Amino acid sequence: MNYKDLFAEIAVQAAQIENLGEVAAYIPELQRVDPLKFGIHLTTLENENFGVGDYQEKFSIQSIAKVLSLTLAFDLEDDKLWRRVDVEPSGTPFNSLVQLEYEKGIPRNPLINAGALVICDILVSRLKNPKREFIEFVRKIAGNQAINYCQRTADSEKSTGYKNAALINLMKSYGNIHNDIDVVLDFYFHLCSIEMSCQELSQHFLFLAAGGINPLNNEKVISASKSKRINAIMQLCGFYDEAGEFSFRVGLPGKSGVGGGIVAIHPGQYSVAVWSPKLNQKGNSYKGMKILEFFTTRSESSIF
């Protein structure tokens, strides 16, 4: 595949796609972003790198961070993890309490908010200084000490995070949260506030395309088997109630965030990250999905 030519096409394409959708409204800090921003960056297993647009600009990765917390928790807990969170698609909007109540406080999967909160609770139990140890884990994979939380975004989300507070209280009532609610929520809001650029994201997620090994420094992040399973979870659960649509159109495992970022993996080949702040009605980047569909269609690189 000649990615260089394809990225030239993408630059043209990105300018032509109408910039529909709305910037996430429920976190005040996210409202401040320029809605016209657009970037995409690809990193291959051979460490070839291709970028277009604002691919070096940091943005709030939001729910994309849930893949990183899952990675750390899965590594620490092994299959014990699945006693407290399932691996099934949610089939309902991402914040829904209905299914959680029906299933007695066991979230459907670790990538919806409820599941990510359980993962945070596990990390709070496991780590001495959760916030510091987690960001160091992220920095180490990325080989990049500049990655950090954004305190303003974390504060902004905390001030309006009533649905997450409802979720975690409901799970606590079922005994599936072991630590103090405020501590877990604080960790969760920090985690979602991490800022990375498309370039950093595509390089960071490369280990999931490489069987758990970071090909940039040859360090093992997680076992090959766990790496595959994280990809399987992303494929089925990475896009709220639009996982089917993303699989259908793009055909790669991936994860989106309400900051407008999407990262996707082609096992054995590459990791790609895209950013465009306006979201469609299901809460995923409108232009980001369009561009990734264009990219896998032209490169014929759906996993299916």
Add this chain to the structure above:
Amino acid sequence: MNYKDLFAEIAVQAAQIENLGEVAAYIPELQRVDPLKFGIHLTTLENENFGVGDYQEKFSIQSIAKVLSLTLAFDLEDDKLWRRVDVEPSGTPFNSLVQLEYEKGIPRNPLINAGALVICDILVSRLKNPKREFIEFVRKIAGNQAINYCQRTADSEKSTGYKNAALINLMKSYGNIHNDIDVVLDFYFHLCSIEMSCQELSQHFLFLAAGGINPLNNEKVISASKSKRINAIMQLCGFYDEAGEFSFRVGLPGKSGVGGGIVAIHPGQYSVAVWSPKLNQKGNSYKGMKILEFFTTRSESSIF
């Protein structure tokens, strides 16, 4: 009706009914009550009084207090109240979040937990010192300065009240809670901790049998029209998911609490309160419902 003879029969009957069910488990403090306690007390509009058993012993009235907070809020807000809470039966277990999410944070009625929390929020907005003013309102109706909150019960419920915290956070996310969550929950837990005896309860609720006027001192608590409407709400919503069963068997408007108390009203005739701590599977006093069914069957005093 010769209530004296009937109460003699009730004493016999109460001893014969098997004391099935379980004392409420989710509030530690309620677990300490003697499960064999039983009392019933009737007050007629003519201020005749009849009691059997432990009718002078105070117990935690719990959700019965929701009728009192509704009374005060309805008096203060008039029909504006119904913008924030509906008057329909809930048709699902009393703590359910499902319907609340489906209906965008507007609770089905003021007697389920969610609705009572909204009523508390309204009173917190309206009153300068909510806890003090509310207990004074209760004492004034009852003509009884000895009625009070139980701090230990309020603390006990606060320490385990995660479902209520989930409910109020969910409603806050929909904009239907205006005050600080902790303040509203604290008020709510105090309200539920009020302790009264069957005698105090039946005398206190007499105003709802008397068109809003307290017949013991001739003071108006609420308008006749509002009094009728509160009775209508109790009839349809006073027994969690067993309102139909209570209407079917007992045939009076009433309200139960997980402390094992039930109060019921016959408009134009009397108010009756019963207490037996063991609850059936739907969360209502097992023996209390049996005795009230016996009472209305023998006295032929269903409103239907």
Add this chain to the structure above:
Amino acid sequence: MNYKDLFAEIAVQAAQIENLGEVAAYIPELQRVDPLKFGIHLTTLENENFGVGDYQEKFSIQSIAKVLSLTLAFDLEDDKLWRRVDVEPSGTPFNSLVQLEYEKGIPRNPLINAGALVICDILVSRLKNPKREFIEFVRKIAGNQAINYCQRTADSEKSTGYKNAALINLMKSYGNIHNDIDVVLDFYFHLCSIEMSCQELSQHFLFLAAGGINPLNNEKVISASKSKRINAIMQLCGFYDEAGEFSFRVGLPGKSGVGGGIVAIHPGQYSVAVWSPKLNQKGNSYKGMKILEFFTTRSESSIF
């Protein structure tokens, strides 16, 4: 109460209330009715009769007939009936399948469609010629041989009754329908097609105001105890998802139909029927509810 003067006021009032809402759309035959029709008729236990407007004109009583089939089935089955249908309010729109699935094919109450279908199934099991025997039961209570099914309405409903077919098939899958589905549906659609005037309805339902005895001929329709229980069920379940609103505003047990009819009972006093074809969003007669609210407010005759 001077009902004569009050009915004169009602005539004025009825002309002033805006005729909002929509005639039921889902049964083609019901669409043919004149939306301006209005009638009300009251029958007291002393057989005083008061009518205004089109109170002698027959209309399709629709779901009001469910009270009559319940009466017959309750009389035949006694408390065995409640093994197959509950007595709780539904708390969701009247055709909803959700709760039925959640509760394994046991309908919430006999006045929602699912429950009425179970009642029909029971009558099909119990009666040799269900359609003939049922209409004779109705005629006998009313003392009126002219009451009949409307074949065109029954056919019309059958041709579009897919939701009812869904409900009955779902219940059959849970084993709660014992007879052939087509036979039960045919009986159900006939039952709903019965035509009566407000005058006939108020006279017919008088037995529920009179403890189960038809005061016009002193014949017992059902026991006093069952009569009270049917009233209790109407109070909690007679108005789809607006039972609370009707209780709150009108304060009487009653039942509505999508033909625009409503019948209501004041135990010990009277039966009243009203008809206005335009329905509010919850499926109950818009003007009918307004007029009944006016009637009970002016006559101060809420049961609460």
Add this chain to the structure above:
Amino acid sequence: MNYKDLFAEIAVQAAQIENLGEVAAYIPELQRVDPLKFGIHLTTLENENFGVGDYQEKFSIQSIAKVLSLTLAFDLEDDKLWRRVDVEPSGTPFNSLVQLEYEKGIPRNPLINAGALVICDILVSRLKNPKREFIEFVRKIAGNQAINYCQRTADSEKSTGYKNAALINLMKSYGNIHNDIDVVLDFYFHLCSIEMSCQELSQHFLFLAAGGINPLNNEKVISASKSKRINAIMQLCGFYDEAGEFSFRVGLPGKSGVGGGIVAIHPGQYSVAVWSPKLNQKGNSYKGMKILEFFTTRSESSIF
């Protein structure tokens, strides 16, 4: 990969896995199958073939046929198809009516019963003689004239198919079924009754591993793009409420049936079919899933 050695290991493994679960109970005809049957067959794109056990014995493919009807309907309708059925995972047990009602008669995806019924309705509209034309379409892909419906199984399912009748009536009430219900159900029950062996299944489904071309005769069944999209739908929706579990453990797109069959695809490599009649609690072959997990783990051939 040396599949020959691996299949020898599978034979050993299959004998060691406990044969847990239950044969499908709700279709009487399926109850007659020998629960000890076990077969697996692999066909590679190079037309290498490997089989173990009862891989040449025909069984009822049941829901696996939904992939074939989807293939034909997608080919005929192109993207118009998605106006009537979505591509999202269902997240609830496979027969649930809840979500269907919530989403106004639009099924979540074409592989749950509701969606497959809509696909059948589309084929009934499109084909002159649906049953004959459909089986010919299947035979042509397979290059096998011996494939046929099983009339007894179709009759057996029809006699107990009340949940499917509920589903189709509900969708008809929303306007998403255009043909006569009995005709569509008859077609659906025939479709599910098709009988094939593991060998026939793995050869038949090879076109989905080969970009829509049947590699055995080089004929195009469907476009490459549509082939990928069908695989994406299988990945997310092929295993009722266990799609995540299958993805997580096996890591291939596939489809199961209550007859105990599972077919799975590795795009670009092979198609594999397994059969063991006992089902786990989610309705998928217990041993079939275990063996496929063993197979992809040993061959390291998850797509992730």
